[in-house]
Amino acid sequence: MPELPEVETTKTSLSPLIGQTVNFVQRHRPNLREPIPSDLDTLTGFVLRLVTRRAKYLLLHFDNVKDNANKTLLVHLGMSGSLLQYDDTHQKDKHDHIIFGFTDAQGTKTLLCYHDPRRFGIVVWADNDAFIDNKDSMADKYLSRLGIEPLDDGFTGDYLYQYIYRRAKGVSKPIKTLIMDQAVVVGVGNIYAAESLFLAKIHPCSPANHLSLAQLDLLVAHIKAILQQAIIQGGSTLKDFKVADNKTGYFQQTLLVYGRAGEMCPTCGAVLENVKLGGRASVYCPKCQPL
DNA sequence: ATGGTGACCTGACCGC
DNA sequence: TGCGGTCAGGTCACCA
Numbered sequence: 066m067p068e069l070p071e072v073e074t075t076k077t078s079l080s081p082l083i084g085q086t087v088n089f090v091q092r093h094r095p096n097l098r099e100p101i102p103s104d105l106d107t108l109t110g111f112v113l114r115l116v117t118r119r120a121k122y123l124l125l126h127f128d129n130v131k132d133n134a135n136k137t138l139l140v141h142l143g144m145s146g147s148l149l150q151y152d153d154t155h156q157k158d159k160h161d162h163i164i165f166g167f168t169d170a171q172g173t174k175t176l177l178c179y180h181d182p183r184r185f186g187i188v189v190w191a192d193n194d195a196f197i198d199n200k201d202s203m204a205d206k207y208l209s210r211l212g213i214e215p216l217d218d219g220f221t222g223d224y225l226y227q228y229i230y231r232r233a234k235g236v237s238k239p240i241k242t243l244i245m246d247q248a249v250v251v252g253v254g255n256i257y258a259a260e261s262l263f264l265a266k267i268h269p270c271s272p273a274n275h276l277s278l279a280q281l282d283l284l285v286a287h288i289k290a291i292l293q294q295a296i297i298q299g300g301s302t303l304k305d306f307k308v309a310d311n312k313t314g315y316f317q318q319t320l321l322v323y324g325r326a327g328e329m330c331p332t333c334g335a336v337l338e339n340v341k342l343g344g345r346a347s348v349y350c351p352k353c354q355p356l
Numbered sequence: 357a358t359g360g361t362g363a364c365c366t367g368a369c370c371g372c
Numbered sequence: 373t374g375c376g377g378t379c380a381g382g383t384c385a386c387c388a
Contacts, residue, residue, distance in 0.1 A: 067381060067382070068381055068382095071381080097364095097365095098364060098365090098382090098383080098384085121382075121383095141382080141383085142381095142382090143364095143365095143381090143382060143383085144365090144380070144381055144382055144383095145365090145366075145367090145380085145381080160366085181365095181366095182365080182366050182367065183364085183365045183366050183367080183380090184364075184365055184366080185364065185365065185382065185383080186382090187383095206384095207383090207384095238358085238359075242359090245382095247382090247383080254381055254382070255380090255381060255382085256381060257381095323381095324380095343359085343360075343361095344360080344361070344362090345380095345382095346379085346380085
């Protein structure tokens with residue numbers, strides 16, 4: 066269940082495990098989108114020290130003071146993945162592919178389950194800890210090509226404008242495709258792309274190089290606002306333990322156009338339409354978002 | 357270079 | 373009730 070707010074919420078949910086020791090790891094299938102490392106159980110005895118996020122990737126940093134060793138795990142939740150915590154009476158579900166057993170200082174046990182029906186996720190070792198402080202240093206297959214973080218101060222209308230016009234003729238691809246391109250800006254998935262374009266009154270098919278700086282400013286402002294709001298809401302649902310069953314995230318919040326093709330535009334009442342862009346449904350209001 | 361498509365998978369839902 | 377088709381929050385590899 067990954068758009069950036071969900072990943073951020075998952076990151077926050079892991080904080081109670083920081084400082085806890087891994088006492089076992091069970092791998093229940095050999096692969097997800099990539100093979101799951103067969104030596105995950107070498108984490109046994111390691112302590113979770115830090116959880117960070119880059120784009121939609123979670124980085125779990127472990128160390129083992131006794132051996133002066135550290136390991137970092139890279140986790141991506143794919144389309145349907147989640148990291149869920151249970152007490153040790155939990156019965157393994159058929160989609161619980163990896164179970165990490167944790168123990169705190171009082172001896173209380175927690176199971177952390179990587180659950181992913183569609184198995185589009187990724188769990189692999191990250192080579193080192195370089196990305197703890199330096200987002201750009203890792204020549205890693207997954208992390209090296211990522212663009213700017215959407216909530217970073219450097220992500221502005223001007224950033225997009227510069228990206229588009231650095232080339233002589235500019236980038237003519239549809240704006241929705243551009244903002245979903247992880248090499249441009251990370252973490253904007255299909256839902257928030259549709260919502261932010263609606264709020265900025267920009268047609269998803271608008272060629273990027275037809276947009277003014279003012280339009281790009283507005284779009285960026287809406288992307289930031291909607292992601293921040295979603296993170297806050299994700300965080301608030303976290304207080305009760307219902308977050309554990311994965312229905313609580315963004316499905317709970319009000320989406321204005323995503324998934325509402327054929328319904329009335331909440332602003333003007335026109336019928337919302339759907340266009341396929343890059344294989345993804347893109348709902349928009351033909352009246353509020355003229356091409 | 358870059359745009360479009362297929363691939364990876366299961367599950368939910370819809371219409372017959 | 374059952375079956376086939378379609379669609380789903382992501383991303384990479386490949387081909388034209």
